[in-house]
Amino acid sequence: MLEVLNLSVKYGDLQVLFDINLSVRDGEIVSIIGANGAGKTTIIKTISGLVKSVSGEIRFLGKRLDKLPPHLVAEMGVMQVPEGRGIFPLLTVQENLEMGAYVPSARKQMRESMKKVFEMFPRLEERKSQLARTLSGGEQQMLAIGRALMGRPKLLLVDEPSLGLAPILAREVFQTIKSLNSQGTTILLVEQDVRQSLALCHRGYVLENGRIVLEGTGSALLGDERIKRAYLGL
Amino acid sequence: MSVAMKESIFNGLLMGGVYGFMALGLTLIFGIVKVINFAHGSFIMVGMFTGYWFWVLTHIDPYLSLLIIVPLLFLLGYQVQNVLIKPVLKSEAEVREPIGILVLTAGLWLFLDNLALLLFGPNFRTAETPYTGQMFKAGDVLISAPKLYAFLISLATTGILYILLKKTLLGKAIRATGQNRQVASLMGVDIYKIYNISFGLGVALTGVTGALLVPFYPVYPNVGFVFDIRAFMIVVLGGLGSIPGALLGGLIVGLIESVGAQFMATSWTAGLIFVIFLLVLYLRPEGMFGFKEEW
Known part of the structure; x- marks a missing residue:
């Protein structure tokens, strides 16, 4: 479904991604893990068009x-749950969701999509006329996910969903991602919480200093000695 | 209360409403595109001259001609953003302090004012419309008819703008873009098109003010400057980017100007406005309706 071939990205003179190759197949959850500054978010931003590559193909x-x-x-069906949630603070919860269905293909199904999102996150329905800035961090993350779903994504990019959330809420978010995937949404997940995201995904890629150094199935990576030492502290 | 006092309050409210409306275009462009439009006064001047020539050449009712002036100025604003500002905005997208755009809009100000000077000369022109000098009597108070009409049309247009921004999908996209342009683009919003539309709307609003002023205010090439300073103060008073803030700020400035003139020379009322302006900045730097987190 998604193929990234020999992708390189520079910020000015500073190269942050080197020859990235990765793929996401229909129906998968694929995780990219790595330390802060490894370039995970840059991959997401390059796929969604916010950052331009210097070479390679997507x-x-x-x-x-x-x-x-x-x-x-976005119009091609790639929606994003951005890092830091990126909700529209002075729009109501409902208006935020409507913005998620802005692309023409999703606009017609806005009503049904919103019903589904409200079924999934009843809290959002209770608060639909509140300004989004009044929501708690966990609710804002639900809103960001719900908003992306409003666009009927073929591929959902999820960037650091657990950032700044209490462990219980983070687990809830990972559960949500898992159930979304089991309902058929293909997901590319970028996450610092290595254990949780590897447990969740079908396949994973390990990013270090802008290069992919390791790839494999989630369980294989979880069992890998290098991962255990470097990321899990075992 | 003396008749003069009542009249000055009425007059202050009417002018204040027009001032507030005049500042809407500025606050809209700042709120959405995040561009400080130094050419704002010049667009008021363009609106005034457009209204003036429309009247002189066609003798169409000055309020009816708004139906033509609004789309005309919308197109002007749309193209100014699309052709002049967009390339600079794109090249400065990653710059923390985009000075280039300030220089650009300041240049536009000088260009438009001097173009008007070249085309129409420095003279003050007054349009003798059927409304010019017309008065209503309410009890013992005299109210200027064109000011009342200007106030009412301003109010109605603000209502239309409010509905556009609050109720339509385009309006929601405009507000979303103002709050988080990057995420708006991720939702499928073509943000540069939204900028064009917002700038067009801002200039159209500004043009409406200009046309509304024509029946009771003289037209000359740098007339915009008079309104420019007020518009900037009103916008800062109300909170940059806030529509209710602009309206309330306008009413305050209009009232101070008009009522203050009952007690002191008009050159002092201008000073008084600045004192209040500084006080608000000192006590509430984000303005009456601004939000701190937007900074």
Whole structure:
């Protein structure tokens, strides 16, 4: 579904990604793990068009994504739960969700999508007329996920969903991601919580200093000695 | 209360409403595109001259001609953003303090004012419309008809803008873009198109003010400057980017100006406005309706 081939990205003179190759198949959850500053978020931003690559290709359903501006990437069915949630603070919860269904293909199904999101997150329905800035951190994360689902994504990019959440809430978010996937959404997950995200995913990639150093199934990576030493403190 | 006092309160409220409306375009452009538009006064001038020439050449009712002036100025603003500002905005997208755009809008101000000077000369022009000098009597108070009309049309247009921003999907996209442009683009919003539309709306609003002023205010090439300073103060008073803030700020400035003139020379009322302006900045730097987190 998504193929990233030999992707390199620079911020000015500073190269942050080197020859990244990765793929996400239909129906999978794929995790990218790595330390802060390894370039995880940059991969997500390059896929969604916010950051331009210097070389390499990104293909989605056979079409090139890497030359498109972000709004056209969204129109192709790639939605994102951005790092730090990125809710619209002075829009109501409902308006935030409506913005998620802004792309023409999702607009017609706005009503049904919203019903589904409210079924999944009843808290959001209770608070639908509140300004989004009045929500708690966990609720804001639900809103960010719900908003992305409103766009009927073929591929969902999830960037650091557990950041700044209490462990219980983080676990809830991972549960949500898992159940979304079992309902058929393909997910590319970027996450610092190595244990949780490897337990969750079908396959994972390990990113170090802008290079992919290891890849494999989630369980294989969890059992890998290097991962245990470097990321799990075992 | 003396008649003069009542009249000055009425007059202050009417002018204040127009001032507030005049500041809307500025606050809208700042709130959404995050560009400080130094050419704001010049667009008021463009609106005034457009209204003036429309009247002189066609003798169409000045309020009816708004139906033509609004789309005209919308297009002007849309293209100014699309052709002039967008490239600078794109190249400065990662810059923390985008000075280039300030220089650009300041340059536009000088350009437009001097273009008007070149085309129409420095003279003050007054349009003798059917409304010019017309008065209503309410009890013992005289109210200027064109000011009342300007106030009412300002109010109605603000209502339309409010509905557009609150109720339509376009309006929600405009507000979302103002709050988080990057995420808005991730939701599928073409933010540069939203900027074009917002700038167009801002200039159209500004143009409406200009046209509304024509029946009771003289037109000349740098007339915009008079309103510019007020508009900037009103916007800062109310909170940058806030629509109710702009309206309330406008009413306050209008009232001070008009009522203050009952007690002191008009040159002092301008000073009084600045004192209040500084006080608000000192006590509540984000303005009456601004939000701290937007900074």
